[in-house]
Amino acid sequence: MWDLAGKASSLGKVLILVENLSVPFDRRVWQESLALRDAGWEVHVICPQGTKRDTEPEAEIDGVRIHRYPLRAATGGPLGYLREYGAALWHTRRLARRVGRVDVVHACNPPDLFFLLAGGLRRRGAKFVFDQHDLVPELYLSRFDRGKDLLYRVVCFLERRTYRAADVVIATNESYRQVALTRGGKRPEQVFVVRSAPAVERFRQVPQEPDLRKGKPYLLCYLGVMGPQDGVDYALRALARLRDEVGRDDWHAVFVGAGDTFDDMVALARRLGLAEQVEFTGRIPDEDLLRYLSTADVCLSPDPFNPLNDVSTMNKVMEYMAMARPMVSFELREARVSAGEAALYAPGNDELEFAKLVARLLDDPDERARMGAIGRERVAGPLSWERSREALISAYQAAIGGAGQTRSE
Structure with a gap:
């Protein structure tokens, strides 16, 4: 699929899964989608519908095909998130069947549950890229103040299963990369740092008011x-x-x-x-x-x-x-x-x-x-999206068997 120069020699299909924001409102996912499109991939995204924007069930924007589902945000503590995530998984599985066979399934957390859907796609030849936006065990401790209770142990188990299933892990910074190497047991060549970085052309000075x-x-x-x-x-x-x-x-x-x-x-x-x-x-x-x-x-x-x-x-x-x-x-x-x-x-x-x-x-x-x-x-300069884009492409090369290099900050 890739030639020696690292360019896409034939089209492959990527399915990006995201649950906590709509796309393109999720800026990181949108930048990744465009970068993969530019590299020659056919990009599909499954995500929730927004409430005031990104409301259409289906959209094609700048060559990226977006499939959205209705989702009610969690209320009422951890049990509310179980209901939210259950609905999200059901809708994501339904829409993934519509997308069909893919070459790469790219799952963004939270939650650490998309490995459940990636398993069937991997058996049909897809590679699994885990894009770790949050450390969910730390998120649980910080958000709910319940200590290391049963639900904490459950989220740790789900994180381990996600790491185990992933062919490649994308970390947002060096701290997350170290967690993937230690807690996740991944090899250095399997973990790439793709920092979230703003598109500087979007952020321009206008006259002060x-x-x-x-x-x-x-x-x-x-x-x-x-x-x-x-x-x-x-x-x-x-x-x-x-x-x-x-x-x-x-x-x-x-x-x-x-x-x-x-x-x-x-x-x-x-x-x-x-x-x-x-x-x-x-x-x-x-x-x-x-x-x-x-x-x-x-x-x-x-x-x-x-x-x-x-x-x-x-x-x-x-x-x-x-x-x-x-x-x-x-x-x-x-x-x-x-x-x-x-x-x-x-x-x-x-x-x-x-x-x-x-x-x-x-x-x-x-x-x-x-x-x-x-x-x-x-x-x-050093924290620019251009550098992150290069790391993202290297991660995909590694996932599909190329000689990508581990990227750090």
Whole structure:
């Protein structure tokens, strides 16, 4: 299927499975889909339908064929996820039959359940690529605070089965790669680092709009999902301390995004007396996102220290850097790997220190500009999607028997 130059010599068919976001809204999956299409693959994606976008059951976009199914998001704790994942598996199996024979099944987690569907496809000759977006055991510990109970042992078992079934593992960073090598028992030549990286051409500066600051000198911005482990509550408490203990009320803050805890975070902002200074937009079009990020003075990356966040690469960090914006983060291992000097780091989960670092950046426009330039240079260079694309193609070469090289950061 591949010639000696690493080019596609004949078409093969890839089936990408993703459960937790619709496509193309899932930027990582969409970038991977386009990269594989450009390499000569026929790409099919099975994913849930979105609620306000990506709503069509079937779509072909830029040559990628997308098959979507209806899915109700989990509520009510772990049992709600069992219901959600059961429905997702049923729909995915149904749509996979429609796609027919494939050469590669590319499964994105969570959940670590797609090996159940990949088995039948592998028996018909397909290779299995496991694209590990999350460490699900760490996600379980961080999200539910139930300790290493029976369900934790179940998710560990499912992760082991997924690793065992995979011909190749794609890790989002070096920390995840080490888990695949140790906990997963994979060989170095089977594990490739394909970092999530923004398409820098999507993130372009637009003229600042002072009106977005709502009459204040400065604008603070949060971009991302609002789930239990994403730290929006930490950010809000830090902003309350910025006002009350640091003595700064010369800012307006905007929180862009949605998620399971969106309504709870709006209520928390009211309880903290922040309703007049904090704005929640929900999900917004890219054009509006660029307006906010171009105007923002400091961006917030409040993901708290926990077993998952410490080793995960946050999309918001990469996107802030793509927009040349300085940020404040808690001290997390992979946050430092990604942002380097483009961020200031508060000790883990210390909201007052987080607030003080925000104030420090507000007072230093030269430092803000320096940090922003460093971030933009990193995502345009060593952390660029072009490098990740090369690693992705190498992973596919290895999966189908080529001489791919292990890619690290």
